[in-house]
Amino acid sequence: GAGVQLSLQCLxxxxxxxxxxxxxxxxxxxxxPAAQSLTSRQLEILGWIAAGKTDDCIAQLLGVSRRxxxxxxxxxxxxxxxxxxxxAVMRALGR
Numbered sequence: 001g002a003g004v005q006l007s008l009q010c011l012x013x014x015x016x017x018x019x020x021x022x023x024x025x026x027x028x029x030x031x032x033p034a035a036q037s038l039t040s041r042q043l044e045i046l047g048w049i050a051a052g053k054t055d056d057c058i059a060q061l062l063g064v065s066r067r068x069x070x071x072x073x074x075x076x077x078x079x080x081x082x083x084x085x086x087x088a089v090m091r092a093l094g095r
Contacts, residue, residue, distance in 0.1 A: 037079045037080075038076060038079060038080075038092070041072060042072055042075065042076045042079075043092075044062070045058055045062075045069060045072050045073065045076065046076065046088060046089065046092055048061065049085045049088065049089060050089045055069045055070060055073070073085075073088075076088055080092065
C-alpha cells in the first residue's frame with residue numbers, strides 16, 4: 001500500500017490551534033504494515049500525537065469530545081499492538 005506522509009504547518013509565531021495537519025498518501029513512500037489497518041481518522045490523530053498534542057487539544061482541533069479521542073486511541077493501540085502513544089507512532093513509522 002501507499003505510504004503516509006505527515007506534516008504539520010503552523011503560521012510563524014502563531015498559537016498551536018492555528019496549525020494544520022497535512023496527511024498525504026504517497027505511493028513512493030513505504031507504508032509500515034501495521035499502519036495499513038488504521039482509519040483516516042486514526043491516522044489524523046496519530047499525526048497530532050506525533051506533533052506532541054494532548055488528547056484535550058486533539059479533541060478541540062477535531063471538534064469531538066476527549067472521550068472520542070480516547071476511544072480512537074484505544075482502537076489504534078489494539079490494531080498496532082502497542083500500549084502507548086510513543087509505541088503507536090514508532091510502529092506506524094515501521095520502527
